[in-house]
Amino acid sequence: xxxxxxxxxxxxxxxxxxxxxxxxxxxxxxxxxxxxxxxxxxxxxxxxxxxxxxxxxxxxxxxxxxxxxxxxxxxxxxxxxxxxxxxxxxxxxxxxxxxxxxxxxxxxxxxxxxxxxxxxxxxxxxxxxxxxxxxxxxxxxxxxxxxxxxxxxxxxxxxxxxxxxxxxxxxxxxxxxxxxxxxxxxxxxxxxxxxxxxxxxxxxxxxxxxxxxxxxxxxxxxxxxxxxxxxxxxxxxxxxxxxxxxxxxxxxxxx
Numbered sequence: 001x002x003x004x005x006x007x008x009x010x011x012x013x014x015x016x017x018x019x020x021x022x023x024x025x026x027x028x029x030x031x032x033x034x035x036x037x038x039x040x041x042x043x044x045x046x047x048x049x050x051x052x053x054x055x056x057x058x059x060x061x062x063x064x065x066x067x068x069x070x071x072x073x074x075x076x077x078x079x080x081x082x083x084x085x086x087x088x089x090x091x092x093x094x095x096x097x098x099x100x101x102x103x104x105x106x107x108x109x110x111x112x113x114x115x116x117x118x119x120x121x122x123x124x125x126x127x128x129x130x131x132x133x134x135x136x137x138x139x140x141x142x143x144x145x146x147x148x149x150x151x152x153x154x155x156x157x158x159x160x161x162x163x164x165x166x167x168x169x170x171x172x173x174x175x176x177x178x179x180x181x182x183x184x185x186x187x188x189x190x191x192x193x194x195x196x197x198x199x200x201x202x203x204x205x206x207x208x209x210x211x212x213x214x215x216x217x218x219x220x221x222x223x224x225x226x227x228x229x230x231x232x233x234x235x236x237x238x239x240x241x242x243x244x245x246x247x248x249x250x251x252x253x254x255x
Contacts, residue, residue, distance in 0.1 A: 006029055007030050008030040009065045010028045010049075010053060012063075013028075013059045015052055028230075037223070038208045039225070044225040050175050053206070054095040055088060071088075072088055097174075115168070117169045121169070132168060133168060136167050139167075140194050155184060156187030159183065174203055174204070188211070221239075224239070
């Protein structure tokens with residue numbers, strides 16, 4: 001962790017889907033340069049938490065601030081009024097999101113995928129955006145694939161393009177939703193290597209993952225969830241040696 005500036009604050013997030021309570025009063029603060037890994041069994045609320053942080057899912061209760069800016073709402077006459085889609089989209093650019101599935105535009109080349117956000121959303125110069133996209137592709141080891149279409153790439157390469165695309169928006173933090181879970185085992189390492197380099201460069205990251213070794217090596221803090229609630233939250237070294245019975249059971253199962 002590089003300093004103690006709080007980049008993200010999420011307070012008392014609650015989210016239901018019908019009768020199912022996906023999140024129950026979950027709070028999370030993320031400091032600048034910090035890497036936080038969120039773990040837990042399937043259905044524990046990990047991905048819902050991540051999707052609520054950038055309002056891909058809107059929680060019924062709770063509030064989120066990024067760099068002290070309230071996300072998704074504006075205060076008016078003592079009430080919180082939901083923002084329109086255009087303003088919300090602008091706020092979302094502060095948080096780069098990398099999904100399990102790569103969600104690349106199949107009809108655009110790799111470099112066009114990475115340029116799309118800066119040109120269309122941030123209205124940046126096309127030539128400068130192209131050069132920036134090439135630089136980011138070089139950063140993830142794919143500069144030589146720039147003119148290819150996603151279908152010509154492996155899953156690991158497509159996920160690295162997705163990371164470059166998220167970085168192209170100059171986010172204040174990166175959210176990763178099980179970024180290696182859809183990959184063949186031999187392709188996982190190349191994506192984790194890029195993520196490790198990002199972490200070492202000081203990028204603030206929230207990572208939903210089952211990759212225990214990655215968490216042990218890279219993260220500052222572990223959050224363990226079950227039944228839509230935080231069951232454990234502590235520095236990684238302490239968490240890995242914790243005698244918390246449910247987390248120990250989870251680690252044993254994953255390892």
